Amino acid sequence: MKKIGFIGAGNMAGAIIGGIVKSNLVKSENVIASAKTMANLERLQQEYNINVTLDSKEVVKNSDIVFMAVKPNIFDGVLEGVADLIDDKKIVVSIAAGKSIEAIENIIGADKKIVRTMPNTPALVNEGMSALCPNKNIEDEELKIVKDIFDSFGKSEVVGEYLIDAVIGVSGSSPAYVFMFIEAMADAAVMAGMPRKQAYNFAAQSVLGSAKMVLESGKHPGELKDMVCSPAGTTIDAVKVLENEGMRSAVINAVCACVEKSREMSK
Structure with a gap:
C-alpha cells in the first residue's frame, strides 16, 4: 500500500484514517x-500515531494518494495552492460534495489521476x-x-x-432520514410508557437488524415486510397507517428533492 495524505482533518477524514490504520x-x-x-491534528496523532503538519504542501510531497477532505467552499483555493506539486503519478481523492471530476481537472489538469467519492457519516462507526x-x-x-481504503x-x-446525485440522495x-425515523419510533414508545434511553435502543437496534436482513438475506424488502405481517395482526395495522399517511411517497419525494438540490449545487 502507498503513502496516504489528508488535506483536512475533520470527522470524515478521521473516520477514513481510523479505517486505514485499524x-x-x-x-x-x-x-x-x-x-x-493543530486541534484536530493533535487528536488524530494521539489516537492513530500518524504524522501531522500545518503545511498542505508537505502532505502532497509525502503522499502517493492525496485525500482532499476540506469543505466545498474552500476546496478550490486549497487545491490551487498545491496543484503544482501534483504530478501524473499521484492519485487525488475528493470527498467534497458538488465538486465534479471536470472541475478538479480544471485546477490540476486533465492528465491527473482523480477519484471523486461520496462517503456518509456512518463511516464514523465503520459502517x-x-x-x-x-x-x-x-x-x-x-x-x-482506493476501494480497499473505503472498504x-x-x-x-x-x-x-x-x-x-442519486448516491447523495x-x-x-x-x-x-433514518435518524428521524428512529426518533419518531422512540417518541411513540415513550408515549406508550417506555423510558427514553430504552426506546432509542429498541428502535435503533430494530433498524440495524432490518438493514442487515436486507443486505444478507438477498430477499426483496417487500418480501421481508410481508414476513412480519401476520394475518389480522398488529404489524399490518401499523403498515396500513403508514400507507394512509403516505410514508413511501414522502420518502421518495424527500430523496428526489435531495437529488435535485445536489444537481443544482453542481452547476
Missing part, C-alpha cells in the same frame, strides 16, 4: 494529515457506504487500492459520475 492497510507512519489548526467515481486516468489496480470503514461501490444524506 485495518492495517498501511502503517501509521505512512499516513500524514494537515489542517489549519459507511461510499460511491467511487474514477476519471479516465485511473488504472484498475489503482482503483482497487476498511464500511462498503463501497464504483459508479458512473452521472449517478453521484439515497446514501450521502439518508442517515438524516
Whole structure:
C-alpha cells in the first residue's frame, strides 16, 4: 500500500484514517494529515500515531494518494495552492460534495489521476457506504487500492459520475432520514410508557437488524415486510397507517428533492 495524505482533518477524514490504520492497510507512519489548526491534528496523532503538519504542501510531497477532505467552499483555493506539486503519478481523492471530476481537472489538469467519492457519516462507526467515481486516468489496480481504503470503514461501490446525485440522495444524506425515523419510533414508545434511553435502543437496534436482513438475506424488502405481517395482526395495522399517511411517497419525494438540490449545487 502507498503513502496516504489528508488535506483536512475533520470527522470524515478521521473516520477514513481510523479505517486505514485499524485495518492495517498501511502503517501509521505512512499516513500524514494537515489542517489549519493543530486541534484536530493533535487528536488524530494521539489516537492513530500518524504524522501531522500545518503545511498542505508537505502532505502532497509525502503522499502517493492525496485525500482532499476540506469543505466545498474552500476546496478550490486549497487545491490551487498545491496543484503544482501534483504530478501524473499521484492519485487525488475528493470527498467534497458538488465538486465534479471536470472541475478538479480544471485546477490540476486533465492528465491527473482523480477519484471523486461520496462517503456518509456512518463511516464514523465503520459502517459507511461510499460511491467511487474514477476519471479516465485511473488504472484498475489503482482503483482497487482506493476501494480497499473505503472498504476498511464500511462498503463501497464504483459508479458512473452521472449517478453521484442519486448516491447523495439515497446514501450521502439518508442517515438524516433514518435518524428521524428512529426518533419518531422512540417518541411513540415513550408515549406508550417506555423510558427514553430504552426506546432509542429498541428502535435503533430494530433498524440495524432490518438493514442487515436486507443486505444478507438477498430477499426483496417487500418480501421481508410481508414476513412480519401476520394475518389480522398488529404489524399490518401499523403498515396500513403508514400507507394512509403516505410514508413511501414522502420518502421518495424527500430523496428526489435531495437529488435535485445536489444537481443544482453542481452547476
